[in-house]
Amino acid sequence: EIVLTQSPGTLSLSPGERATLSCRASQSVSSSYLAWYQQKPGQAPRLLINRASRRATGIPDRFSGSGSGTDFILIISRLEPEDFAVYYCQQYGSSPLTFGQGTKVEIK
């Protein structure tokens, strides 16, 4: 099983700042099959990124993903008020499907 470790656990930033979230895998993720999701309190997760860097439909271009192998990054270039949420990575390169434990982006 691939274990995904996200860091930091919590990121305290101000609107307009840049957020850099990390997702590290315990073994290589095949073909960069890694997705990122955003979850706000009381809501379902929302797909942001698939295949490490491909934005999902309707996702603003301030969200970008990169990485390969075991190290992946989600960047929010300039935080908007609606971006403060918890972010999860998920690998779908090998079974079983696994998620990271999440990074909370909170208002400083």
Add this chain to the structure above:
Amino acid sequence: EVQLLESGGGLVQPGGSLRLSCAASGFTFNTYAMSWVRQAPGKGLEWVSIISGSGDSTYYADSVRGRFTISRDNSKNTLNLQMNSLRVEDTAVYYCARGHRAYSGYAGYYFDYWGQGMLVTVSS
């Protein structure tokens, strides 16, 4: 517009059973794999089970295999999760999610649409 609406959650005693359903609309249901993902209170996401579009193939996380059964009724655009021998640690919000296929194989899915979630509480 894709919509996924779960139902059937609630409070059940340890060892009991519960059946969740997810009504899907806005897409051709039988062409997509469907999955259940859960989230314990204050915790992260955990994949539970997935079923192919035809319903012929099913897969489970080790934590629920042998206790949970995923199924679908393509004539009614409905996804189900039969949960037996429930444990306290099964307490969670259960989401149904549409699987977007990246490659052949049950692990080759990410989730592009999610339901609003349904709380299952296992407690005496």
